Amino acid sequence: MGRNDRKRRTPLATKAVAASAALALGGGGLLWANFYASAHESNSSAQNQTKAAAAQVATISCPDVGQQLTNVPAKARNGVAVELANLDKQITEAYTRLASTRQAQTNDASFVQNAIVGPLKEKRAATIDRIRIDVQRVGGSVNAAALAQLAACTTQNVNNTTAGGQNNNGGQNNNGGQNNGNTATPSAGASASAPAGNGGQAANGPVAADFVDITKVAPNVLAKPRKSGQASTGTFTTRCGVNANKNHNTDNVIVAPGVTNGAHHLHDYVGNQKVNAFATNDSMLAAPSSCQNQSDLSSYYWPVVRIQDGTQEFDQNADGGGKEGNVGKILTPVQAQIKYVGSPASKVVAMPQFLRIITGDAKTTTNGLANANAHWSCTGFENKVQLTTQYPICPQGSNVVRTFAFQSCWDGVNADSANHRTHVAFADPASGVCGNGFKAIPQLTMRLVYKITPPTVQNGVVKNAFAVDGFPEQLHKPSTDHDDFISVTKNGLAAKIANCVNTGKQCQ
Known part of the structure; x- marks a missing residue:
């Protein structure tokens, strides 16, 4: 496939x-x-x-x-x-x-x-x-x-x-893994043990072993694939904000359409402003967008990050929030960069309308790391260290960074699949080539930056912990980070993005 x-x-x-x-x-x-x-x-x-x-x-x-x-x-x-x-x-x-x-x-x-x-x-x-x-x-x-x-x-x-502990190629396996030329390994110091108890403000994580001082991690980012003569070298940046208006819900219309609280954790939404469990293709086409380019009605959504500092958030007693172990102060990113990039091996075709992609796996504690695509780092370290199974403790003056590079190969037919994975795939990490009849599409990349006071670990206990929202039984492991996308465009924007990428232009 x-x-x-x-x-x-x-x-x-x-x-x-x-x-x-x-x-x-x-x-x-x-x-x-x-x-x-x-x-x-x-x-x-x-x-x-x-x-x-x-x-x-x-x-x-x-x-x-x-x-x-x-x-x-x-x-x-x-x-x-x-x-x-x-x-x-x-x-x-x-x-x-x-x-x-x-x-x-x-x-x-x-x-x-x-x-x-x-x-x-x-x-x-x-x-x-x-x-x-x-x-x-x-x-x-x-x-x-x-x-x-x-x-x-x-x-x-x-x-x-610890969701399978270390892996040596940054979540690159079958449908999983980040293939953007920055495929990386988790910390060489990743620990497979945790102190007694599950830790965290809600007693279900994170624990001290889920954190690592990024200055003590050996560089692990691999070289990008070499570009061929047919490479598509342009980029298209869409500016959709950081969810400063706090557009949140705990639904997931991709995996649980029609089901309230289908995600069991809270999402930030940018782009399309009317996405919940009951959204349809038609309702998304009629909705407003937070993007500067009003032809971009796509939905970009991800689990929120929280500081476990005892803050009683608005959802402290709600499903998907405190009732399910997602507690603490919700952080708004200080920066959210959404960019489409090309293929190092070929030209790309336009994304089909209503294409749905999930990257990463919210259940790595259950499933292992086969589909993990979590990448955590710090400003100043992104080209050196990317972590999958641990959260970074950044040095003073450095911010926490979450990055995602979505699957960039499409089967040419389906906008979704039953398990929301098999209609898209990652290109070969060495060559960037899509396999078995799949077509290269513009690769969606996202970079979220958070200003976080660095956590400390004392006597096996982490203080000022931060964690990504998730299913409660997944224990807030860093590897459960994931990102969701529904492509909704008008006025020929999908074709414009592909043309910009194919002609080597830097567009927005």
Whole structure:
């Protein structure tokens, strides 16, 4: 499908073990990728050995069903999306119960399995079966036995929740990874351990091991691919602000259309100003935009960053906010640069109207780093160090930077796909070439800058911590950072962007 097959190398302790879930399919059925269960997930027998071990359970890890669904019939997609959102809600509720029953876990080594993980499996099994019914009702086919295998969840303890630990090529694997010529590795000092407890203002992260002094990290940014004679060298910058007007919600219309609080965390929105769970292509075309170029109605949205300083934000008691562990002062970026760039290997074609792209993975604690595309750095260090599995502690006078480079290869047909990944792909990291019939499109890049007082780590505890919003069971890991985009343009803007990039101009 045009995906980069270059595999990451990881320490043995953090390698994923593949459990095959390939299904024989009929027309319009479900096409399954391999399901990866994290090798560092603890098993129930180990958890139940002692009361002390039970008390150390940090989070719940469930198979990400949505990522396995790569070809759901169009007529079933809305129903399936609702059920996938139900699965997320069930995990959130189970994690909340896990976090609120620590004493019971200490007193009873079987409590987590009997009172939380077991009932969660039953709920998931019923929901997953409804997905099967939704697909089969419209003529699709699915291997019910393989689908049912995704119901069971496991737990992770406090010493194995760093989302797979280090990786050596910056999230470059299959559909994941940043391929903008700045592919980088996480910190060489990334730790696979964490102090007892989950840390953070809401007791679900981040922990001290999630931070690193960037001045102590060896340079890890790789060279850009060499440009060919057919390279598209122009750029197009769109100025859409930093969300100073605080346009927020906890929906995600791409992955959970029609579902309120489908993201379970808060997003900043710039560009299109009328995007929520119920937005449609037509409503986005009629909406105002925060972009200076009013022909750019695209939606650019990302999880907010918060300082965990005890601030009671407006969503302290709301779904997606404090009720789900997303707490502290919401930061507005001091700069948000949105730029489209070209391909080092070829000319590009215009993005199709309503193209949807998600880059990165909000569930790396569950899924591992295969699709991670988090890149954290500091001003003055961006060309030297990019971090995936740790947040940077920047030196005085330097600001925190989040960068994203979206997938730049398109299948030429689909504006979206069932798992929101297989219709786009990253180019080959060495050559910049799109594979298997995919076409190069202008690559969306984003750079968000935040003014943050540097955190400190004392006696294994981080003070003045900052963290990206996320699903509560993902423990606010840096690798869960992600970015979302819906291309909506008028007055021929998509073609103008492609032409600018192809002719080597610097446009805005």
